[in-house]
Amino acid sequence: MIKFFLGLGLILAAFPTTLLAAPLKVVTTVAPITDMVMQVSGGNVEVVGVIPQGRNSHTFEPSPSDAKILVAADLIIVNGLHLETPIINLAEKVKRKAVPIVKLGNATLRSSDWKYDFSFPKEKGNPNPHLWPNVSLAQRYVSVIEKALSKQRPDLASTFEKNANKYKKKLHKLDNLISKCMANIPPKNRKLITYHDSFAYFAPRYAMKVIGAVQPADFAEPSPKDVARMILQIRKEQVPAIFGSEVFPSTVLAQIAKETGTKYINKLRDDSFPGKPGEKEHSYIGMMYLNTETITEALGGDKKCMRKFNYD
Ligand SMILES: [Zn+2]
Structure with missing residues (x-):
């Protein structure tokens, strides 16, 4: 025993x-x-x-x-x-x-x-x-x-250390490629007008400028005064596209686009992933990849800049 x-x-x-x-x-x-x-x-x-x-x-x-x-x-x-x-x-x-x-x-x-x-x-x-x-x-x-x-x-x-280092290496590559993509946009177009205000820390990192976000602090639709201000700003800055969010579809932004003749791209994401669970795109990296392609193409750059990224 x-x-x-x-x-x-x-x-x-x-x-x-x-x-x-x-x-x-x-x-x-x-x-x-x-x-x-x-x-x-x-x-x-x-x-x-x-x-x-x-x-x-x-x-x-x-x-x-x-x-x-x-x-x-x-x-x-x-x-x-x-x-x-x-x-x-x-x-x-x-x-x-x-x-x-x-x-x-x-x-x-x-x-x-x-x-x-x-x-x-x-x-x-x-x-x-x-x-x-x-x-x-x-x-x-x-x-x-x-x-x-x-x-x-x-x-x-x-x-955990090994996994974190491997993941940070991938993020480092992603970070570099986003910089390259944004640099691929004609300088006069490196401006962001978004509906949901989720690019405030993205923009300075990648030499972009947020010139406006439309969604008010209470997450309601913007007032007619705010819309009028935004229309004036878009005309002045001559931005080729304005960006809506997947999570916050906005009829107001679509109207602003119509009024100003700019493109309305309703595809940016900040906390919902593209693709389906299990797919490589359905991830933080996949989301930033797609955002970068979307912004680059809409503002007159070549979205192929992201193709060098390898998920593995
Ligand atoms: Zn958000």
């Missing part, structure tokens, strides 16, 4: 601790963050994103079933910068005490670098939260995610 227990002890000691511990349960919010956590974890943790793709992440209210998911979480990773306030408030109430809430945006940028604008006015106190369309900031998100996962599962730290 003693021999048996001794034997069992040796077998258990020989087992990697990863096989003995229950997988870490990580709860995330928007799809780009969920994807980044999955890339770093490489299947070693359970990841649940609570904001469904195609929903307005800025006004998303969690349901009782989301509360259940948060109760069971071992780690909560959000964007922060006021993007998911109702989820964070609920998480603070229901999560276990020791469970950390990691805010990627807050961990990535100092408050002096936050951007405020028409859709995210300083008076309201909510900065523009869309850091991730800037791929260099997304790389920093990945580093924060790696650290957060490793803190919870030090036994897997080297795996």
Whole structure:
């Protein structure tokens, strides 16, 4: 009998601790963050994103079933910068005490670098939260995610580090190609007018300029005064295209395009992925790839610039 227990002890000691511990349960919010956590974890943790793709992440209210998911979480990773306030408030109430809430945006940028604008006015106190369309900031998100996962599962730290480095290398290539594509657009056209204001950190990274975003701070349709202002601006700047969002179809933007004779491209995305689950395009990288092709082509560049990108 003693021999048996001794034997069992040796077998258990020989087992990697990863096989003995229950997988870490990580709860995330928007799809780009969920994807980044999955890339770093490489299947070693359970990841649940609570904001469904195609929903307005800025006004998303969690349901009782989301509360259940948060109760069971071992780690909560959000964007922060006021993007998911109702989820964070609920998480603070229901999560276990020791469970950390990691805010990627807050961990990535100092408050002096936050951007405020028409859709995210300083008076309201909510900065523009869309850091991730800037791929260099997304790389920093990945580093924060790696650290957060490793803190919870030090036994897997080297795996997380390896996965994060591999993924960051891909993001580095993507970042370079986006720069090349934007440089391929005639200089006078390197201007963005968007409906949803999600390119505020993208534009300065890639030598583009956001000259307007139409969606007001309450996510309603813009007022007639705002529309008139936008029409004047488009005529003055002579932009060849204005961009709508997949998640926020806007009849107002279509009307503005008609009025000004500019093209209306209703295809930009900031937190919903193209393609279907399982396809390589259905990812943060796939989304940025498509956004880059869309912007480049609509503003008079050659979208073939992205073809050098290799997903593998
Ligand atoms: Zn958004």
